[in-house]
Structures are given as C-alpha cells and as structure tokens.
Amino acid sequence: MENKEFVDKYMEETNEIIKDIGRNEINKAIEILFDAWKNNKKVITIGNGGSASTASHFASDLAKTVSYSSSDKELTKGKKGFRAFCLSDNSALLTAWTNDCGWENAYTGQLNNLLEEEDIVLLISVHGGSGWSGNLVKAMEFAKKRNAKIIGFTGFNGGLMKEMADVCVIVPKNSTPHVEGFHSVLQHLIVFRLKELIEEYSKNKINN
Numbered sequence: 001m002e003n004k005e006f007v008d009k010y011m012e013e014t015n016e017i018i019k020d021i022g023r024n025e026i027n028k029a030i031e032i033l034f035d036a037w038k039n040n041k042k043v044i045t046i047g048n049g050g051s052a053s054t055a056s057h058f059a060s061d062l063a064k065t066v067s068y069s070s071s072d073k074e075l076t077k078g079k080k081g082f083r084a085f086c087l088s089d090n091s092a093l094l095t096a097w098t099n100d101c102g103w104e105n106a107y108t109g110q111l112n113n114l115l116e117e118e119d120i121v122l123l124i125s126v127h128g129g130s131g132w133s134g135n136l137v138k139a140m141e142f143a144k145k146r147n148a149k150i151i152g153f154t155g156f157n158g159g160l161m162k163e164m165a166d167v168c169v170i171v172p173k174n175s176t177p178h179v180e181g182f183h184s185v186l187q188h189l190i191v192f193r194l195k196e197l198i199e200e201y202s203k204n205k206i207n208n
Helices: 003-020 023-038 050-065 091-101 108-114 134-145 159-164 176-207
Strands: 042-047 083-086 120-124 149-155 167-171
Touching: 003 176, 023 042, 023 120, 023 149, 023 167, 023 176, 042 050, 042 108, 050 083, 050 120, 050 176, 091 108, 108 134, 120 134, 134 149, 134 159, 149 159, 149 176, 159 167, 167 176
Parallel strands: 042 083, 042 120, 120 149, 149 167
Antiparallel strands: none
16 A cells, blocks of 8 residues: 555545544533533543543643633633643552552542542543453542542443443544544544633623
8 A cells, every 4th residue: 555545544534533423422521521610620531551641631731721822921810720630640659559559450549539529530541441441440430439420532332431431422433543543633622612611701700
C-alpha cells in the first residue's frame, strides 16, 4: 500500500466514526460535567497507557482552559475552573499503591482519599476496562460505593465500562489508534463546549 492510500483509508475510517458516534452520550457527559462545575464537585480522571496521557490532558483543561485562555495573564475574581485531578499524574503515589497493593488497586487507594458523593470519576480506556484493566473496574466499583457519578470514554464494544458507567461514550471502531485519537477529539470538543457554557452562565449571573 502506498502512503497516499494509507492516509486516504485512515481519513475515511475517521469520517465513519464522526458519522456513527452517539451524540446523546456526548451531550449527557457535557451536562453532567457542567452540573459538577456549578456545584463545585471534583472531577477525577483515570486512564492507563496512552489513555493516561489523555486523562491528564483532560484534567488540565478542566482545571484551567474552561475558564482561562492563554491570553489571560492575571487571575479574575469569581473565575474558576473545575477541581480536577488525574490519578496517573503522581508517579510516586501511583507506584506506591501498585507496589504495595497490586495493579488492580492502583487507583482505589487514591480515590479513597479524594472521592466524595456526587463527584465525577471520568475514565478513558480503549477496551472499556476489560481484560488487563482491572484497576479501572475496581475504580468504578469504588465510585458506586461512594455514590459518585461515572463517565466513560471507550471504544470497541464498550467493555465493562458500558455496563457500569452513568454515561459511556463509545468510539465505534475496533482500532486502538482510531479510538485513542478520537478520545482526544472528544476531550477538546467537551472542554470547549464547557468553556462556552461557563462563560454564558457567568455573564448571566453578573447581569442578574
């Protein structure tokens, strides 16, 4: 196969995802996150491997980008992002839990310190926590015990995340690179919609 053929095929497959992905689930994820922002609830993001980097990026954008653009040089009174944390960001803590209690409990120990009722656990996984991602399943089980809400981003058939999450956005493709790549697209879509909603909400609050 020539490079051009590969590029055309990859782009065509990406276009199929855009046509087939469920809009209702994306909308529900936005609504849950916006309610969390209004109620000052935490958003805790989790992912393994490449999905860990997306989870980290997601937490970063929820904490800053939704309320402060790169042109903002000073803090503004009343302006705030999410209280967002990514559980794979602290390598010392992650490896301590993994070393002492096993990979399956790598995230539940951290959640035990952070997670409160009505907080959001946002998980990103290509296969939806199936097979080798037992730590994500344990994290969802723990979230349910704490009466937290679960948002999942996955691909393939949705895995266990489809069954356990309050809302699960499934990238309809059996392809790891397509799923991981489109999770990044979804992350930016959601963040910049939240940015608009927060700006509108803040303006209305000032005017009223």
